[in-house]
Amino acid sequence: MNVRPDRKTHLPVAEGAVARFPRHVALIMDGNGRWATARGLPRTEGHRQGLEALRRTIRYAGKIGIEVVTVFSFSSENWRRPETEVTFLMGLLRRFVQRDLSELHEANVRIRVIGERSNLEPGILKLLEEAEELTVSNTGLELVIAFNYGARSELVRSIQRISAKVQSGELRIDQISEDSVSEALDTGGLPDPDLIIRTSGEMRLSNFLLWQAAYSEFFFSDRYWPDFDETAFDEAIASYSDRERRFGGLDSGSL
Ligand code: IPE
Numbered sequence: 001m002n003v004r005p006d007r008k009t010h011l012p013v014a015e016g017a018v019a020r021f022p023r024h025v026a027l028i029m030d031g032n033g034r035w036a037t038a039r040g041l042p043r044t045e046g047h048r049q050g051l052e053a054l055r056r057t058i059r060y061a062g063k064i065g066i067e068v069v070t071v072f073s074f075s076s077e078n079w080r081r082p083e084t085e086v087t088f089l090m091g092l093l094r095r096f097v098q099r100d101l102s103e104l105h106e107a108n109v110r111i112r113v114i115g116e117r118s119n120l121e122p123g124i125l126k127l128l129e130e131a132e133e134l135t136v137s138n139t140g141l142e143l144v145i146a147f148n149y150g151a152r153s154e155l156v157r158s159i160q161r162i163s164a165k166v167q168s169g170e171l172r173i174d175q176i177s178e179d180s181v182s183e184a185l186d187t188g189g190l191p192d193p194d195l196i197i198r199t200s201g202e203m204r205l206s207n208f209l210l211w212q213a214a215y216s217e218f219f220f221s222d223r224y225w226p227d228f229d230e231t232a233f234d235e236a237i238a239s240y241s242d243r244e245r246r247f248g249g250l251d252s253g254s255l
């Protein structure tokens, strides 16, 4: 049975149902630097090849009918890297949006950006906002770019948004619910990720989607991100399909 979690409750629609195909896949694209170092190349070359892997992944996700893909492209902690690398990564995002936007728009992809915006360079912020505006009515794959994103910082922003509503009298404290917290996050309105894939063999979240990952399935690939391809994606989805998501209930055989 191919039953997907309800958008609002995130619980399977039918009791004991198995969600066979992920609706929302989130990717922690890790290992660009090691990919390059292993080849005697500068880390920046790994990021360049990582962008190719991202293009490949977006195309494939659209083709196989995934609804939402979230990609972790720059974390709020990545500012700790050397300035030259940070500058390169900013330039890479800029070029990605400039070069790929029209193609993504033609492919009916809707772009949404999550993360802290206040400290972004105005030129980058403008590009990201233009990408969101241009594609807002598209109905195909939803591409969520986590840029300058950290889940703790997102939670703080969410608490600030809710507090402002309480202060203005729009919301009472006893009306704060799991739904209102979800809505106040940068990901408000999106389904939670069904499957989170991290490449490069690391097994941690690194401050990614802490709230939203409450019931996500995880898949860890040993491949470095630039080597991630359709076969690796298929492998992750096949693994997901074999799992039974219980959301705190019992497995279907016990019901
Ligand atoms: C992921 O690759 C890309 C970003 C975090 C921006 P890394 O740059 O983290 O590569 P490794 O983990 O150092 O190999």
Ligand code: IPE
Binding pocket: 028, 029, 030, 031, 072, 073, 074, 075, 078, 202, 204, 206
């Ligand atoms: C996570 O990778 C962030 C992105 C993929 C953008 P990192 O390479 O920054 O994570 P840590 O530092 O190894 O935890």
Ligand code: MG
Binding pocket: 030, 031, 032
């Ligand atoms: Mg890394």
